[in-house]
Amino acid sequence: xxxxxxxxxxxxxxxxxxxxxxxxxxxxxxxxxxxxxxxxxxxxxxxxxxxxxxxxxxxxxxxxxxxxxxxxxxxxxxxxxxxxxxxxxxxxxxxxxxxxxxxxxxxxxxxxxxxxxxxxxxxxxxxxxxxxxxxxxxxxxxxxxxxxxxxxxxxxxxxxxxxxxxxxxxxxxxxxxxxxxxxxxxxxxxxxxxxxxxxxxxxxxxxxxxxxxxxxxxxxxxxxxxxxxxxxxxxxxxxxxxxxxxxxxxxxxxxxxxxxxxxxxxxxxxxxxxxxxxxxxxxxxxxxxxx
Amino acid sequence: xxxxxxxxxxxxxxxxxxxxxxxxxxxxxxxxxxxxxxxxxxxxxxxxxxxxxxxxxxxxxxxxxxxxxxxxxxxxxxxxxxxxxxxxxxxxxxxxxxxxxxxxxxxxxxxxxxxxxxxxxxxxxxxxxxxxxxxxxxxxxxxxxxxxxxxxxxxxxxxxxxxxxxxxxxxxxxxxxxxxxxxxxxxxxxxxxxxxxxxxxxxxxxxxxxxxxxxxxxxxxxxxxxxxxxxxxxxxxxxxxxxxxxxxxxxxxxxxxxxxxxxxxxxxxxxxxxxxxxxxxxxxxxxxxxxxxxxxxxxxxxxxxxxxxxxxxxxxx
Numbered sequence: 364x365x366x367x368x369x370x371x372x373x374x375x376x377x378x379x380x381x382x383x384x385x386x387x388x389x390x391x392x393x394x395x396x397x398x399x400x401x402x403x404x405x406x407x408x409x410x411x412x413x414x415x416x417x418x419x420x421x422x423x424x425x426x427x428x429x430x431x432x433x434x435x436x437x438x439x440x441x442x443x444x445x446x447x448x449x450x451x452x453x454x455x456x457x458x459x460x461x462x463x464x465x466x467x468x469x470x471x472x473x474x475x476x477x478x479x480x481x482x483x484x485x486x487x488x489x490x491x492x493x494x495x496x497x498x499x500x501x502x503x504x505x506x507x508x509x510x511x512x513x514x515x516x517x518x519x520x521x522x523x524x525x526x527x528x529x530x531x532x533x534x535x536x537x538x539x540x541x542x543x544x545x546x547x548x549x550x551x552x553x554x555x556x557x558x559x560x561x562x563x564x565x566x567x568x569x570x571x572x573x574x575x576x577x578x579x580x581x582x583x584x585x586x587x588x589x590x591x592x593x594x595x596x597x598x599x600x601x602x603x604x605x606x607x608x609x610x611x612x613x614x615x616x617x618x619x620x621x622x623x624x625x626x627x628x629x630x631x632x633x634x635x636x637x638x639x640x641x642x643x644x645x646x647x648x649x650x651x652x653x654x
Numbered sequence: 655x656x657x658x659x660x661x662x663x664x665x666x667x668x669x670x671x672x673x674x675x676x677x678x679x680x681x682x683x684x685x686x687x688x689x690x691x692x693x694x695x696x697x698x699x700x701x702x703x704x705x706x707x708x709x710x711x712x713x714x715x716x717x718x719x720x721x722x723x724x725x726x727x728x729x730x731x732x733x734x735x736x737x738x739x740x741x742x743x744x745x746x747x748x749x750x751x752x753x754x755x756x757x758x759x760x761x762x763x764x765x766x767x768x769x770x771x772x773x774x775x776x777x778x779x780x781x782x783x784x785x786x787x788x789x790x791x792x793x794x795x796x797x798x799x800x801x802x803x804x805x806x807x808x809x810x811x812x813x814x815x816x817x818x819x820x821x822x823x824x825x826x827x828x829x830x831x832x833x834x835x836x837x838x839x840x841x842x843x844x845x846x847x848x849x850x851x852x853x854x855x856x857x858x859x860x861x862x863x864x865x866x867x868x869x870x871x872x873x874x875x876x877x878x879x880x881x882x883x884x885x886x887x888x889x890x891x892x893x894x895x896x897x898x899x900x901x902x903x904x905x906x907x908x909x910x911x912x913x914x915x916x917x918x919x920x921x922x923x924x925x926x927x928x929x930x931x932x933x934x935x936x937x938x939x940x941x942x943x944x945x946x947x948x949x950x951x952x953x954x955x956x957x958x959x960x961x962x963x964x965x966x967x968x969x970x971x
Binding site: 483486490491493494503575582583586587589599602603605606616620623624631632635 | 680681684685688689692693802803805806807808809810811814815817818821822829905906908909910912913916917927928930931932934936939942943946947950951954
């Protein structure tokens with residue numbers, strides 16, 4: 364599809380437009396949480412505990428989404444939580460994408476034993492429940508932002524490797540790659556100039572769904588108490604705290620969950636549109652990795 | 655004729671199953687190695703057994719007694735040898751052998767996963783089939799929006815919402831705990847929603863691929879009723895991707911029950927795994943990982959057999 368038509372197809376889809384707007388808002392919150400949040404997300408005001416949404420605290424401040432069990436402002440925590448989600452989602456995908464792409468390219472170009480080994484390793488990865496693997500590694504390494512990025516990144520490389528390998532195998536046989544080879548271009552140069560640009564469409568689609576998957580995994584781990592430390596606001600951690608008060612103070616769990624759901628939905632809408640615009644071949648494949 | 659076919663098939667089936675079994679053993683080996691390495695490369699596990707109040711002498715004694723002073727390959731060999739006999743050591747917290755502990759919790763998780771899958775399939779198949787039959791209709795849009803929402807819904811949030819509506823507001827089911835089917839409905843719905851969404855999407859696309867095939871026209875020409883054509887001919891032929899999806903999802907449900915069990919305080923293997931991680935109970939964690947991995951491998955073998963029953967081409971592949 365020509366690039367102009369692709370862009371129109373992407374922007375013209377109402378789902379994708381909505382998704383882009385929502386992702387832009389979340390990214391803005393992640394970049395400038397201090398400017399957008401009305402208060403410090405960790406500021407405890409015990410007299411203002413459990414203020415319901417749209418009510419005022421004893422200090423007279425409006426708590427739009429209410430306050431939690433320590434009197435912290437939920438809106439501020441949701442805005443700051445976006446930073447955790449975006450940071451971990453993007454970093455984990457960068458890591459998984461780099462590892463997966465390198466291994467997929469190696470498997471596709473070299474073939475033989477390397478291909479067999481890498482693909483069997485990927486099969487092994489797919490055969491094992493992701494969340495169990497993640498909690499095992501976090502259990503041993505200990506929870507921290509860095510370790511979560513490592514775990515989520517290294518546990519999802521296999522999808523990228525499979526997609527890149529399949530595309531590489533197809534592109535490798537094209538006449539222009541043969542021509543480049545016969546002109547004496549080195550393998551890294553052929554990969555950089557001819558194979559990677561052709562693989563990138565599928566890669567972008569998989570990475571988009573990957574961000575949604577990574578955000579959900581981070582939130583899931585934080586919900587289990589195995590994610591980011593409690594001092595850093597995160598949607599999963601807020602949900603875990605909110606769950607304890609679900610029978611009497613519903614609003615504690617409502618907003619972080621809604622933020623998470625909306626973000627994942629927005630990324631998926633963009634992913635769907637990108638897939639339709641860039642790569643019809645991927646249409647029958649799976650979407651986000653999750654649990 | 656039937657006997658001739660059997661003579662032809664049996665060696666093929668045996669060869670196919672042997673290949674799958676060999677791969678299953680490699681997988682199991684790889685998974686035990688991965689778990690072993692993660693535990694041992696992150697530091698000396700002796701500290702987990704001795705605790706902060708232990709003396710240097712205690713530390714050395716435990717280290718020698720448990721064999722942690724031996725080279726890693728030797729330790730792994732011993733670990734494998736014991737694992738084959740079902741011995742994964744004693745739980746640090748529960749002070750009893752780990753495997754029986756996991757096996758007593760396993761039926762609860764299996765029950766939850768099976769009920770979740772049954773609910774998911776019961777909703778997904780009609781949704782997917784109707785969406786494909788009425789493509790681009792309001793029903794199709796509604797069903798696929800529902801499926802997309804299901805795929806984007808964080809399980810733990812859905813669980814909390816269901817508790818809020820059905821347990822807190824309507825009081826139809828207990829908030830936590832409880833007995834019987836009522837206590838299982840909310841966790842199963844929570845766990846099954848993603849499988850439902852995915853299966854519905856796959857059923858729809860699989861049916862769309864089959865619906866325009868020539869053999870359906872032939873079936874209609876023979877005077878078979880429309881639902882007969884759809885259920886007996888179209889669905890049967892579109893079944894392979896659906897069965898694959900269901901099989902994979904059942905595996906995901908078994909492994910993914912971790913979060914749902916945490917939301918509902920459900921006493922299954924997933925909760926045991928989280929407890930093991932929180933308490934740094936490595937032997938228990940190893941037993942959980944091994945049990946889940948082994949059950950998933952068995953499940954995949956069962957799905958392979960089902961393929962062979964569904965599609966004669968697989969038998970000859």
